[in-house]
Every structure is written in structure tokens, then in C-alpha cells.
Amino acid sequence: MKLKVLIVLLCFYQFVFGQTKNEKEERITESEFPEAAIEVIKSLPDDCKRLRFYKETDGKKQSFEVKFKYKRKRYSLEFSEDGVIEDLEVLTKFKLLSELVKVKINDYFKDSFKKHKIIKLQQQYVYSVELNAITFVNNIVKNTSSEAPNLEIIAEVKSDKERDVREFTFNPLGEFVNFRILNPTSYEHVLY
Amino acid sequence: MSYTKSILVFWACLAGLNMLFSQSDFEGLGESSFAINTDVNSTYKINFAVRSRYFLYQNANFNFENRQLDFVHFSTLNLDYNHSVSLGVQYRIRESIDGGSNELRLTQQFNFTKKREALRFGHRVRFEQRLLEDFTILRSRYRFALDFPLNGEKLDIGEAYLVSSMEALISHSKRLKPELDHRTTSLIGWLISESLKLQLGLEYRFEAFNLNTEHRLFLLTSAVLKI
Numbered sequence: 485m486k487l488k489v490l491i492v493l494l495c496f497y498q499f500v501f502g503q504t505k506n507e508k509e510e511r512i513t514e515s516e517f518p519e520a521a522i523e524v525i526k527s528l529p530d531d532c533k534r535l536r537f538y539k540e541t542d543g544k545k546q547s548f549e550v551k552f553k554y555k556r557k558r559y560s561l562e563f564s565e566d567g568v569i570e571d572l573e574v575l576t577k578f579k580l581l582s583e584l585v586k587v588k589i590n591d592y593f594k595d596s597f598k599k600h601k602i603i604k605l606q607q608q609y610v611y612s613v614e615l616n617a618i619t620f621v622n623n624i625v626k627n628t629s630s631e632a633p634n635l636e637i638i639a640e641v642k643s644d645k646e647r648d649v650r651e652f653t654f655n656p657l658g659e660f661v662n663f664r665i666l667n668p669t670s671y672e673h674v675l676y
Numbered sequence: 677m678s679y680t681k682s683i684l685v686f687w688a689c690l691a692g693l694n695m696l697f698s699q700s701d702f703e704g705l706g707e708s709s710f711a712i713n714t715d716v717n718s719t720y721k722i723n724f725a726v727r728s729r730y731f732l733y734q735n736a737n738f739n740f741e742n743r744q745l746d747f748v749h750f751s752t753l754n755l756d757y758n759h760s761v762s763l764g765v766q767y768r769i770r771e772s773i774d775g776g777s778n779e780l781r782l783t784q785q786f787n788f789t790k791k792r793e794a795l796r797f798g799h800r801v802r803f804e805q806r807l808l809e810d811f812t813i814l815r816s817r818y819r820f821a822l823d824f825p826l827n828g829e830k831l832d833i834g835e836a837y838l839v840s841s842m843e844a845l846i847s848h849s850k851r852l853k854p855e856l857d858h859r860t861t862s863l864i865g866w867l868i869s870e871s872l873k874l875q876l877g878l879e880y881r882f883e884a885f886n887l888n889t890e891h892r893l894f895l896l897t898s899a900v901l902k903i
Contacts, residue, residue, distance in 0.1 A: 508832045538828055601756055640757045647718040649757060 508541045517548055520567030525550055527618045529625065554625055560606075561621065569611040572624055573636065578605050581635070581658075588658030589635070599642040603649065607633035632656035638666065702891045704733030705743070707879075709898040723750040732895065744770045750783070758789045780807040794829040797822055798841075811851045819843035831867055839863040839877070856886040863896065873900040 514522070517537050525535075531554070538549040547570070548563040558575040578586065593600040609624050609631060611617070623629040635654040640647065653661040711725035727746040732738065745768070752762040764783035770776035782805045789798045798821040806813040821841035825831040845857040863877030879894040 508834075509828045509830045510832070511828045603757065645717075647754075647756075 507543075510539055512537050512539045517550070518563060518565070518567030521548060521550070521563045521569075522567075524561075524569065524617050524621055527622060528552065529554060529622075559625065568613075569617050569620065571611055572609045572621060573606040574609075574624070574633070576605055576607055578602055585635070585654075585656075585658035589637070589654055592654075592658075592660050593639070593641070597641040597643055601640045602637055603640060604638040606636045608636045608653070609633045634661070701889065702733075702893075703731065704738075704893050704895070706730050706732050706895040706897070708896075711748075711898065711900045713900065713902045719754050721752050721754070723752070724748070725750075733893075742773050744768050744773055744776070750785075752787075758791070760787045761785065762787065777809040781805065782807070794824045795822060796824065811849055813847050813849040813852075815845060815847040817843055817845040833867055833869060836864060836866050839865065839875075853887060855884045858882045858885060861896070871902045873902075874898070875900070 514525075514537055516539070517525070528535075533553040535550065535552045538551065540547050540549065546565045548565070548567070549560055550563075551558070551560045553559070560573045560575075562570040562573070564570055578589075581589075609620075609629065611620055620629075624631075633656060635656075635658070637652045637654065638649065639652060640649050649666045650663045651666055652663045655661055707727060707729045709725050709727035711723060713721060713723050715721045725746070725748040727748060729743045729746075731741040731743055734741065746766055747769075748764065748766045750762050750764040752760050754760045762783070762785040764781075764785065766779075766781040766783070768779040768781065771778045784803045785800060786802075787798065787800045789796055791797075798819070800819040800821070802815075802817045802819075804813075804815040804817070806815060819841050820843075821839060823837060823839040826836045826838060828835075831837055839862070841859075841861045843859045843861070845859070847855040847857070859879055859881045861877060861879040863875050865873055865875040867873055875896070875898045877896045879896055881890075881892040881894065883890040883892060
């Protein structure tokens, strides 16, 4: 009898703890950051504020991210596992985009969905290997970059019945490139 | 710092504690709840909870005494990702436990949250009709809450989070004078798995502080299951 209870309890334990997904985002220290990336971070302007380091794990894939604030703008710089830049994202607002781009993006949302609501908008500068990493970052931060950024938009969209939060990518002209559906648990947590 | 000094500080703290607990209008209670949340679809979700409240400290003595048992249901309609309206119904059993009046409670709620990096702000307005055996209390309440994960900007499985909130309440009824209450709550929670959260916290209540203030400290424990 006791054994049976124990087995049931063990099964429950398995049910509770066995579901752990291998997806994790955590804050780390500078010393845990890949060495190759440190040089780029050191080259950032001295008056960068709120420099914070993060590590993301998704299954076996790892990536690193450093977030900071410079001249009232929020940046997030992403690195691969071995410290090569992937992209630099700058938080911005929809109303600050050019009229032409705004119209194009709005048309896309209106044509594709019943309802939409923009939650977050970032300009995304994609890094290509032929560039020097330090110049790439500093040109963007100091606003002297000639490169046009993609637009990454997190929005809540409603089609006929379903409603979900998606991350859309638009090219610099405001033309739709792709989207992915975000996991709802990454957007809601505690309160009900 | 010398020994005497630290002993003095320690003693002063103890004395303060003593003063707090020696007030006759102070009560210490515990509240434990178990809740189940289910998403029916992307806009509608339901919540069921059972909650029990018991005295732990009363009339300057530690003792355990059950006070009431609540059965709660909430239906929530998400207007969009950060606005929602809910309707709730709750039945409280007291009569067979401590002789107080049983209660049927109807709740209407509006909730709004705003996220800023890791921090999330929540505003909640509730209107309640508390139908007691002999009379009805109408209560309005507003809660401001703040919650954030303790590691990083996203709450991952196995991580802990903090929730703090302040709530103001005003009650009206034909029998009693309008009553004002204030509650401050702090909770620490763990996301054990995708479906289970455990929470532990304290709530301090100033009850009827416009009439005859009563102080109550609650020890809160809860388990929230999402299926």
C-alpha cells in the first residue's frame, strides 16, 4: 500500500518537475561574457548607462546580449555563443518613423488582420562579417551610420477568431519580411 | 560597534516587536489558497480557487483557529494583451466554522497592466457586492501592484519573482458607517514548472482606519495551477 502511494507521488513529482523547458534568459556578470565581445563593449562611449549583461539558452543554442542606454535611447546588442555580433537593436516609437514607412506598415496590418496593436518597435541593424565590429556599433550609437535598419515590431494581432502576439520584421522601406508567433508565457506572468 | 551597543539595538527591536504585538487590536492570521487557471481560448479564461483563513495570533496569544472557507470563481475576458474585465462570484462559509455570517460575494473587475523592461505595473479596480445574511455591503477597491522576475527580464521555469501591492478599499452599507481599509502585500513566488506557481508572502491590513483601526497581519501561502 505504502509503495503504491509512493509511486503515485513520484509520478506527480515527475509531472511537476519533468516539464522544464530548456529555454532560459538570465542576467550574468561581465566576466561571464564571451571574451571576443568584451572588446566591442569596452569601445562603447563612456557615458553609456545601465550596462547589463544577459545570457539566453534555447535548447543547445546559446546567445549573449548586452543592454544599455545612451543619450536617452535604449540599445540591445546581441552576440552569438562565440562573441560575434548578430545585430544591434534600438528601441523607438512608431510615430517617429517616416510617413511613407508608417503608411506601408499600417496598410500591411489592416490588410492582414482584423485588429492590431503595436506593443514594441525596434530598429534592427544586422551585422555582416565584412564590417569592423567596433565601427559598426559606434556608427549606429553615434548616429553616423549610413545603413538603413530593419524594423522589428512586436504586435498583438487578431484574425477571425484567434488572437496572438507576433514579432514581425519589415525591411527599411516598410515592406513585410516575415513573422514568428511569440510564446504567450514569455509575455504574461504572475497576476490574474 | 561594541557588544553593548548591538545588544541594545537588538533589545530595542524586540521591544518594538513587543509593542506591536501587545496591542489588543492586533491579530495575526494565515490564509492558504489553491487556485486553478484555465485558458478557454485566447480571449477567455477562468479561475477557480479554494481559500481558507485561520487565526494564528489573537487576544495576545498564539493559537490556531479556523475562521472561514471561500470558494471563488472568476471569469476573465481579455480585451487585449494588457486590458481585461472579469466577473467573479464567491461563497464564504463562516457560520459552521466560527459562527459569523456566510456570505455571497459578486465582483466586477477591470485590470490594466503596463510593462517596462522587467517591471510590470498593474492597476486593478473592483466593485463588490457582499451579500451577508442580514445586510449587504457595497465595496469598491483599487489596487496598484508591481511585479518582476528576480533574474533577468523574463520569468523562466525555476525562477523566482516578487509581487508587491497596495490596495485601498471603501465599504458602504445601510447598517454601518462607511469604512476605509488599506492593505500592503509582498509576495515571493516560484515558477516551479510551466503549470505550477507557489507563493509565499505577508499582507498588512489597516482595517476601518477611519473608525477604529484594527491591525491585521496575514501570512499568505498559495499554489496556482495552470491547466
